[in-house]
Structure formats: structure tokens, C-alpha cells
Amino acid sequence: MHKRFLIFLSxxxxxxxxxxxxxQLIIANPSVKASEASKGDLKDIFTGxxxxxxxxxxxxxxxxxxxxxxxxxxxxxGKSDAAFMASWRSLVFSGQATxxxxxxxxxxxxxxxxxxxxAIGYIGKGSPHEGTKVLAGx
Amino acid sequence: MKRILVATLALIAAATTAxxxxxxxxxxxxxxxxxxxxxxxxxxxxxxxxxxxxGSPAWTEAVLNISAQPxxxxxxxxxxxxxxxxNFGNAITLDYAMADYKADDRFGVRFGKVKTPxxxxxxxxxxxxxxxxxxxPQSVYPITSRNSLLSHYGGVAYGTIxxxxxxxxxxxxxxxxxxxxxxxxGYFVSQKExxxxxxxxxxxxxxxxxxxxITPLRGLMIGASDGKDNQWNSAVxxxxxxxxxxxxxxxxxxxxFFGRYExxxxxxxxxxxxxxxxxxxNFTGLPAEPIRxxxxxxxxxxxxxxxxxxTAGVYDSQLVDHQAALGPARYSKDxxxxxxxxxxxxxxAKAEQHFIEGTNQSYDTALNPGxxxxxxxxxxxxxxxxx
Numbered sequence: 001m002h003k004r005f006l007i008f009l010s011x012x013x014x015x016x017x018x019x020x021x022x023x024q025l026i027i028a029n030p031s032v033k034a035s036e037a038s039k040g041d042l043k044d045i046f047t048g049x050x051x052x053x054x055x056x057x058x059x060x061x062x063x064x065x066x067x068x069x070x071x072x073x074x075x076x077x078g079k080s081d082a083a084f085m086a087s088w089r090s091l092v093f094s095g096q097a098t099x100x101x102x103x104x105x106x107x108x109x110x111x112x113x114x115x116x117x118x119a120i121g122y123i124g125k126g127s128p129h130e131g132t133k134v135l136a137g138x
Numbered sequence: 139m140k141r142i143l144v145a146t147l148a149l150i151a152a153a154t155t156a157x158x159x160x161x162x163x164x165x166x167x168x169x170x171x172x173x174x175x176x177x178x179x180x181x182x183x184x185x186x187x188x189x190x191x192x193g194s195p196a197w198t199e200a201v202l203n204i205s206a207q208p209x210x211x212x213x214x215x216x217x218x219x220x221x222x223x224x225n226f227g228n229a230i231t232l233d234y235a236m237a238d239y240k241a242d243d244r245f246g247v248r249f250g251k252v253k254t255p256x257x258x259x260x261x262x263x264x265x266x267x268x269x270x271x272x273x274x275p276q277s278v279y280p281i282t283s284r285n286s287l288l289s290h291y292g293g294v295a296y297g298t299i300x301x302x303x304x305x306x307x308x309x310x311x312x313x314x315x316x317x318x319x320x321x322x323x324g325y326f327v328s329q330k331e332x333x334x335x336x337x338x339x340x341x342x343x344x345x346x347x348x349x350x351x352i353t354p355l356r357g358l359m360i361g362a363s364d365g366k367d368n369q370w371n372s373a374v375x376x377x378x379x380x381x382x383x384x385x386x387x388x389x390x391x392x393x394x395f396f397g398r399y400e401x402x403x404x405x406x407x408x409x410x411x412x413x414x415x416x417x418x419x420n421f422t423g424l425p426a427e428p429i430r431x432x433x434x435x436x437x438x439x440x441x442x443x444x445x446x447x448x449t450a451g452v453y454d455s456q457l458v459d460h461q462a463a464l465g466p467a468r469y470s471k472d473x474x475x476x477x478x479x480x481x482x483x484x485x486x487a488k489a490e491q492h493f494i495e496g497t498n499q500s501y502d503t504a505l506n507p508g509x510x511x512x513x514x515x516x517x518x519x520x521x522x523x524x525x
Contacts, residue, residue: 049298050243050298051240051242051243052242057210057211057242059210078402080446081483082446082447082480082483083443083446085483086267086268086480086483086524087268089170089172089265089268089524090262090265090268092168093170093172093201093203093217093264093265093268094261094262094265095215095233095234095238095248095252095253095261096261097213098166098168098205098206098207098215099168099170101166117210
């Protein structure tokens with residue numbers, strides 16, 4: 001009985017920690033000096049409120065759709081895709097920003113981030129990300 | 139027109155200088171736009187120069203935005219608008235045409251024709267896709283004067299300063315240049331009806347500043363702005379040109395205090411502003427006709443995101459002209475209940491019900507020949523698409 005209970009607790013704890021871990025990688029061009037970014041930093045950058053991270057000028061890059069995109073928006077921005085895009089359009093139409101580049105796939109995001117100084121994006125955790133640096137959470 | 143030309147040339151010059159030896163892809167040229175169609179129905183008075191008591195679809199807007207970002211710190215953008223609301227507009231106007239250089243988060247500057255960053259919503263008051271309401275609170279953001287108040291010719295300096303740990307951030311904006319109240323602005327409706335004609339509208343020097351304190355309490359912003367306008371002068375005629383003279387508006391000071399709190403699906407906001415106007419209409423050989431008003435305006439609003447696609451909200455918007463005689467023309471009190479449904483990220487629909495007391499709105503007497511009733515209910519339906 002005790003053994004079953006311990007197994008149950010272990011499984012429950014494992015599920016809890018897995019659900020808390022982010023399913024995305026935050027990647028940046030190697031020119032970005034920072035090696036980590038807080039949730040607040042990322043929210044500011046990806047909502048257009050800030051364009052710097054650790055002393056570097058940064059430019060956000062988006063995924064157009066997909067699970068990684070939805071999970072990133074839910075985890076870091078707290079908005080649905082429609083609301084997120086509406087807030088960017090508001091910045092564009094009020095003359096405060098240009099819409100970030102967006103790509104169909106993780107590979108396209110990685111390719112753009114790798115070649116563009118200051119670019120910062122997000123991809124699924126298992127995706128290859130050669131030529132970019134991974135930012136740790138803080 | 140000359141100003142538009144100058145602004146556009148500044149834009150092109152800035153872009154050309156910066157983009158030498160770059161490909162079109164490097165310029166990150168983007169096209170965005172939106173279009174809306176509104177339907178108005180009122181139980182009593184015809185509102186906003188429409189025939190709304192019969193049901194009026196005379197509310198159409200279409201916007202095209204073109205922008206380029208030749209370098210990470212430099213943007214150039216131009217935005218044009220077709221606007222029709224009753225007898226207002228039915229023309230294409232320039233929202234802005236500007237170059238923006240952002241050195242870093244602490245300092246940036248825009249110049250050309252730029253949006254005026256006063257109050258809580260002034261910069262975004264025209265962007266229907268960005269908010270829940272069909273009509274923003276008319277006490278502070280009158281749609282019939284929107285094109286004039288939205289932007290000015292000149293510049294804006296802006297930035298964000300991080301305060302000491304635990305004190306949040308401070309966003310600042312300072313602006314200066316020239317404001318033009320176009321000849322078809324809502325301010326002139328009653329003057330036009332009394333036979334006055336200002337072919338060039340009103341214009342003059344404008345400047346001001348705004349501070350937004352992003353407080354340490356997550357989601358809470360408190361702000362204030364103050365706009366100042368030097369004396370405005372404009373030629374005015376009456377009696378089909380038989381009389382000519384000058385309309386003068388003495389220097390204006392328009393303070394505004396506002397706040398917004400957002401938490402999860404809830405948003406609450408409020409704003410107070412004051413518009414004291416003191417001026418005169420002067421025809422040669424006749425005594426000056428004084429112009430005096432002192433609008434005290436405020437609103438409080440709340441909205442809730444019921445589902446990912448459905449948002450609902452309510453606001454109370456009030457305006458009292460402390461210079462006006464007692465009676466319904468002295469005030470406007472507007473309760474509004476609003477809903478918005480987003481079919482997807484491009485297409486949405488809105489429905490809004492207003493309960494309006496008082497007649498201090500943009501009514502024209504020609505469309506209300508039986509006189510204005512003190513109370514009106516206004517129903518608005520709207521569809522919009524943006525890309």
C-alpha cells in the first residue's frame with residue numbers, strides 16, 4: 001500500500017515538474033551579449049515594450065502558428081494568438097513599431113536568428129538550433 | 139498640402155540615406171491595413187451628422203499603412219485613411235508620415251506628421267481593431283474631432299527610464315509642432331450652421347508632455363499629460379462672404395490624468411481631462427463675439443475577456459461645460475455596454491448600446507429640425523477586418 005502510494009506521489013511530482021518546464025527554447029543571435037532572460041524581459045521584448053536585453057539591441061522574431069507558438073504566448077505573454085497580433089497591430093497603426101518578422105517553422109526561425117544580429121526568437125524544445133545561442137531563464 | 143509634401147520628403151530622404159546598398163528584403167517593407175463598417179440607430183436625436191434615427195450605415199473607415207525598417211534603430215512609416223461619418227470626412231487624410239529613430243529604450247525621436255501621445259488613448263483612438271469599444275468615451279475622445287487631435291506636424295521624443303528596484307518604470311513623451319483643426323472638424327459644426335465659414339480651419343503651435351508610471355504593482359499604470367497650444371488665428375467669413383474677419387482662440391492648456399489596471403482577463407481604466415477655451419470672433423466694425431467653454435470630462439471603464447473570442451465591457455463617460463447655461467446642452471452623460479467577438483485574428487464584430495443624457499454632443503440642428511430631445515439611446519453594430 002505504501003509502495004503504491006509512493007509510486008503515485010513520484011508520478012504526480014514528475015508530472016507537475018514536467019508541466020512547469022517550458023516547452024520552448026529561447027534562442028538569440030550570438031551577437032546578443034546576455035546569456036539569460038527573465039519572463040518579464042521576454043514579455044517586454046515580445047510585446048514591443050523594450051528593444052534591449054543585457055545592453056544589446058534586440059529584435060523579436062515570431063512563429064506564425066503551431067504548438068510552440070501557442071505555448072510561448074500562454075507562458076510568457078499571457079495572450080491568445082489573436083489578442084497578441086491585435087496588440088502588435090495597435091503598435092503598427094499608432095506608428096510605434098514595425099510588425100516583427102514571423103516564420104512558418106522552427107528551422108526558418110533558427111536560420112533567420114542565426115544570421116541576423118540582435119534577433120531573438122523561440123522554437124520547440126527539441127528543434128536543432130545551430131548558429132544561435134540559447135538563453136537560460138532567470 | 140505643403141506640410142504633407144515636406145513630411146513625405148523628409149521620410150524619403152531619411153530612408154534613402156539609410157538604405158544605400160540594401161536589398162528590398164533588408165528594408166523589411168510591410169503593408170498593413172484595416173477597414174470597418176458601422177451602423178447607427180438612435181431612438182431620438184440624429185447623432186454625428188447622420189440620419190441615425192432612421193438607422194444609418196454612414197460610418198466607414200479604411201486604413202492603409204506602409205512601413206520600412208532599413209536599420210534596427212530607424213523606421214519610416216506612412217498611414218492614410220478614408221473616413222466617412224455622416225457629413226464628416228468622405229475624404230482620404232494622412233494619419234502620419236514619419237521617420238522614427240530609437241537609439242535605445244531610454245531615448246527615441248519621431249518627426250514628420252506624428253501621432254500626439256496625450257492622454258490614455260489619443261495615439262490609438264483611431265485604431266478600431268485594437269479595442270473593445272465601437273465608440274471610445276466621447277467626453278474625452280470625440281470622434282468628430284478625431285482627425286485633428288490625432289496627430290500634429292513636428293516631432294515626439296520618447297523613452298523609458300527604469301526606476302530604482304521596486305519602483306517600476308517611467309515612460310516619457312514630449313511633443314511639439316503645429317496642430318491643424320481642419321475646416322470640417324466637429325468643433326465647427328455649430329459655427330457652420332450659424333453661417334460662419336473658416337476655409338482653413340484653425341492652426342497654431344502645440345507642445346506638451348506625458349508621463350506613464352508603470353508601477354511595481356503588476357498591470358497598474360498611472361499617468362498624466364499636459365498639452366499646450368499657443369494662440370490660434372484664422373480667417374472667417376459670414377453671410378456668403380459679405381462679412382470677413384478673424385476667429386481667435388487664446389492659448390489653451392489641456393491637462394489629463396489617467397490610469398489603467400490589467401490583470402488576467404480584467405481591465406479597468408479611467409481618465410479625467412479639462413478643455414478650457416477662451417476666444418472670440420471678430421468682424422470689422424462689429425463687436426467681438428466671445429467663445430467660451432470649459433469642458434470637464436471623465437470616464438471610467440471596465441472590460442472582461444469572457445472567452446478567447448468574446449470580450450464584454452461597460453463605461454460611464456461624462457462631460458460638463460462649466461461655462462454653459464444650465465440645461466441639457468450643458469452636459470452629456472453616456473452609459474455604454476459593449477461586446478466584441480473575434481472570429482479569427484483578422485475578422486471581428488462589435489455591438490454597443492449607449493444611454494445618453496444631455497445634448498453636449500456633436501449634434502447638428504439642421505438634421506434635428508424638431509429640436510434636440512434631452513435623452514437618446516444609441517445602438518451601434520460594427521464589423522471590421524484587419525491584416
